[in-house]
Amino acid sequence: MSQVRETPAPAEVCILRLSAIGDTCHVLAVLRNLQSAWPQTRFTWVIGQLEAQLFADVAGVEFITFDKRAGSRSQQLQPLRDRRFDILLHMHASMRANLVSRHIKAQRRIGFDRARARDFQWLFTRERIPHRPHQHVLDGLLGFVDFLGLQRTAPRWDIPIRDEDAAFARQQRNADRGLVVLSPCSSQRARNFRNWPVARYAEIVDYLADSYETDVVLTGGPTSLERDYALEIGARSQAAVTDLVGKTSLRQLYALISEADAVICPDSGPAHMATAAATPVIGLYASSNPGRTGPYRSRELTVNRYPDALR
The missing domain is CATH 3.40.50.2000 (Glycogen Phosphorylase B;)
Structure with a gap:
């Protein structure tokens, strides 16, 4: 694999992954990797209402919760209206997530390769991580880290317990x-x-x-x-x-x-x-x-x- 140039630390990154519990746990490990590489970056995560309950006390990230029953045209995405991100990491290949992504303004919009980009996700992104077959889902999501030219770290989650x-x-x-x-x-x-x-x-x-x-x-x-x-x-x-x-x-x-x-x-x-x-x-x-x-x-x-x- 050719060496990928390291992406300079951006000011703001938005992660889009709405569900489900297991997948959002995988995404948290990716987020922790990004936080280690870019400690000064501001991270925002658009996440499902249920899933957000588990991560409510995770430090260093702003959560914007999405209730799928209300739909993508509701006021719940209002906090995104005046925001512009340096990078959107579109980690959810579903039509619902695609519609939500339309409310997210970002200079770079990175999603999955065609093999994994279900529900036409590639139409809502401009850059795509490479396809590597026979991967665990978490390793596949860590492909976003590779695509940004960052060093993978040992997966960690550190979910606070009250x-x-x-x-x-x-x-x-x-x-x-x-x-x-x-x-x-x-x-x-x-x-x-x-x-x-x-x-x-x-x-x-x-x-x-x-x-x-x-x-x-x-x-x-x-x-x-x-x-x-x-x-x-x-x-x-x-x-x-x-x-x-x-x-x-x-x-x-x-x-x-x-x-x-x-x-x-x-x-x-x-x-x-x-x-x-x-x-x-x-x-x-x-x-x-x-x-x-x-x-x-x-x-x-x-x-x-x-x-x-x-x-």
């Missing part, structure tokens, strides 16, 4: 036992094959209790699918579980993941939150490729049935 959230997490731990967070579902959507059978999860709960004297906390969102999963896991397992599905904020969940000894989950946001918290992840992968979307720091712990699913 005292009250840390206290909440400690309350879930029995001092004499281990603690595992089990987040059984990825999302409630059509044709979602990522979630493992309930009976298998119940077996995991009992195995951890019997073999490792470890307690299990169930986590997830408030959807009916996730609630039903939690209720059935609790009914099928012999060991007691703590059911926090739909009962935590994102900040509380991150604190709990940070407190835990390990996280078990399919391809979903908690896997990448655990990566950010340096908590080991046992990822359960079959319908998605863990080489691309697996937990970045725990790939050796991944249960990988993706090759079997391709047969």
Whole structure:
């Protein structure tokens, strides 16, 4: 690869990545890399309303939150009207993000290569990072760092944890036992094959209790699918579980993941939150490729049935 000339530190950079939880965790690692290279640069991140809750206390960045229910023509993008950035890093290949990008004025507009620029993203950018196949999503996003001619640093996240959230997490731990967070579902959507059978999860709960004297906390969102999963896991397992599905904020969940000894989950946001918290992840992968979307720091712990699913 030819040497790319280093981009001088700009005054203002805008990052556009609205969702989802896991992807925004990846983008935070890219942001930390940029902050290390350009400590005097002012960073603004246009981010989804839900995702912003997790990063609310991250220092050195201004968040402009976007509620997708309100649409790109609403007043929520008003703070961008009189702003002009040196660089826009358009890290979200979706039509919704493309429409949001029209409100962002920038001298340089950098996005994905044609192979990754879904929903015509290339029409909304003027520069594109090169395509490199067979990459983890985080490594792909770090391609923006390479494109700017900057040195990659070891990924770091440093998500602050508030005292009250840390206290909440400690309350879930029995001092004499281990603690595992089990987040059984990825999302409630059509044709979602990522979630493992309930009976298998119940077996995991009992195995951890019997073999490792470890307690299990169930986590997830408030959807009916996730609630039903939690209720059935609790009914099928012999060991007691703590059911926090739909009962935590994102900040509380991150604190709990940070407190835990390990996280078990399919391809979903908690896997990448655990990566950010340096908590080991046992990822359960079959319908998605863990080489691309697996937990970045725990790939050796991944249960990988993706090759079997391709047969």
